[in-house]
Amino acid sequence: MKTYCHIIFSFLIVSATFSAIPKPHRELNKILEKKLSDIDHGAGELHNSEFDHEAFLGRNEAKDFENLSPTESKEKLGKIYDKIDKDGDGFVTERELRTWIQYVQTRYTSTDTDNHWKDFKNDLQDNLLNFESYKRITYGPGSETEEDDESVKNLIKRDERRWNKADLNNDSLLSREEFVYFLHPEDAEYMRDVVVDETIEDIDRNGDGKIDIEEFIRDLWREEDEEGDGSEPSWIKEERDQFINYRDKNKDGFMDRDEVKDWIIPEDYDHSDSEAKHLIQEADISKDGKLTKDEVLEKYDLFVGSQATDFGEALGRHDEF
Template sequence: MAGRLFAPLLFVVALAASLPTLGDTASAHIHTHQHNKADNNERTEDGAFSPRDADHYAEGEHHEEFDHEAILGSVKEAEEFDRLPIQESKRRLGILLTKMDLNNDKYIERNELKAWILRSFSTLSAEESEDRLDDADTNEDGKVTWEEILQDTYGNDPEDLALDDKLIQDDKQTFEAADLNKDGYLDTEEFKAYTHPEETPRMFPLLLKQALADKDTDGDGYINFQEFIGDRAKSKDKEWLLTEKDKFDYEHDKNGDGRLDSDEILSWLVPSNEEIANDEVDHLFVGSDDDHDNRLSFDEILDHHDAFVGSEATDYGDHLQDIDRFNDEL
């Protein structure tokens, strides 16, 4: 173990000595209910897809929008709940609880809450994808061509297209992989694979291929640490470099051989919704399991309804929008 640590440490120190000492500042993005995120394949600095809970905590603050969307499975429904008076919000949440409660015992166990959250993640992706398809579908035929996506995403300015050449090339590959029946169009399900390849296992081979094309400079089918940090290191300080090396060694390089193989690359690129759902279950239980019996009664959840769904702080009357539609959906 000591030998494994010593050699990489010498490499890091040597590499760090050759880098300029520059401050690295980044402003956290505050999570709000959003439609049509600007970047359908939002990435972290190292190239991995951003996890769903990236904005759950930002700049030391907890943002409850993530919790509400994780329960309601819809940005639109979360916005609607935000406008409801408390009693109506609780009433609707009570209806949802009967659907979460798979064994009908009037308690929500951890596995039931996790299953519901994973379902919500899927419906959130579908909702976002459908909204973006509507934006791109200029002829309103319910499906999109590559030309429609190109126009919607990049416009038609030749200079802009030239600047984004690598992005466009990757997007075209993603479009072609998502087009399951190879008819040149993406229907609703295919478009979801295009907008959320990190949540679509059949798209993983393409994600791996693109990652290797981007970082595997020696062409050996693996990504070592120097390839992993790439040109990013030129504008970073020594502390950043040491942090990245630690993450590479102890988070990404799971078998400790000093390089990332195919499975390790995908594990780094693709966030685990299972892990995120587990974290969200823990978060909601900590704030709501008042009797510490490791299950949530309906009353406990309704007593802490604001942790699960939004509502107006004051009752503004009985004028409620779309209640019949909401009940029909439930």
């Protein structure tokens, strides 16, 4: 499960730097904080429930469930189960679950793109966006010329590099289809070089183009953010071991481009497959490799979550007295 989270970490890094479009990043950062705090509290399991909920429901939909009572949650989850069980045989197979997770991901990417694309609607020509319009609307007019704002300049440079990669037909304009991968470069094979570049730039503090172990650790954990005696939490020690034993494959003390690529985009890794396996493993009480509706509802907190107590029901009962 480790690899899994590292992909997430790196996407968080990538997304967090894409400050041009602020809304989703705050959410992502929240997840990162949660994830780190879970690990720090000795859960020993990098897989975090918020992540499962988002994979299963979609980022926007997962939030809807947070305010539901367990009863309401289960009712809604039951309806989702019926959709996932495509052939209606009363069992959700790994394949059905994988298809669902892929569908949820595609739906999220598409909605997110639509939400951002409409910010540019007054500037589109023949449904195409040019970089100048993107820059003006995203960063404000004249943002690049403000002398003191080196960070904005850097962000614009990065955006431009990402833009050019996403511009598949090289007309320097982005169609909505090209804009999808500008916004979500992690979803496209041909955007992966940019994802690697951005990840390195975010972590490489001394600018030598490589990541040493201290840069790597510093990206995950900052001493001053920690309460207590400032000693490293145990999960950081594990990360050090990981760096030395697995990430730095040629043992030269650094992660270079290829090593970073292996880290954030492992070749044989399939997100939806791994998530489907994980969910089945956690919920399959009868151990037949498939999930009945009862098994899913029993583990509703794994799939959707809800408030910890059945608040609405408790109130209802109270009224009876």
